[in-house]
Amino acid sequence: IDLYYDRATEKAFVQAYAGHxxxxxxxxxxxxxxxxxxxxxxxxxxRHSVSHARLECFMFYxxxxxxxxxxxxxxxxxxxxxxxKTVTLFKWDxxxxxxxxx
Numbered sequence: 068i069d070l071y072y073d074r075a076t077e078k079a080f081v082q083a084y085a086g087h088x089x090x091x092x093x094x095x096x097x098x099x100x101x102x103x104x105x106x107x108x109x110x111x112x113x114r115h116s117v118s119h120a121r122l123e124c125f126m127f128y129x130x131x132x133x134x135x136x137x138x139x140x141x142x143x144x145x146x147x148x149x150x151x152k153t154v155t156l157f158k159w160d161x162x163x164x165x166x167x168x169x
Contacts, residue, residue, distance in 0.1 A: 072101050091120040094120050118146050
């Protein structure tokens with residue numbers, strides 16, 4: 068699934084899943100593209116819906132260079148163990164070794 072997070076319909080999809088903590092089914096891949104700023108709904112979607120998906124590939128693309136990951140860290144920590152092949156974080160600012168090791 069490719070989620071262009073700057074589109075209203077795709078934000079509505081995320082809000083529906085996050086609002087009910089509905090888990091996604093197993094997927095080959097999930098790309099979350101054009102994430103701008105901090106979005107608590109997207110963070111909840113990662114924690115409660117994506118973490119159950121058993122993905123082969125997960126890609127999380129920020130819209131701005133040096134985006135701040137802090138609000139998404141807990142969700143990313145929940146998602147990463149369910150990914151079997153590749154995790155890509157693009158345009159995010161990893162500010163410390165501690166953040167990367169989480």
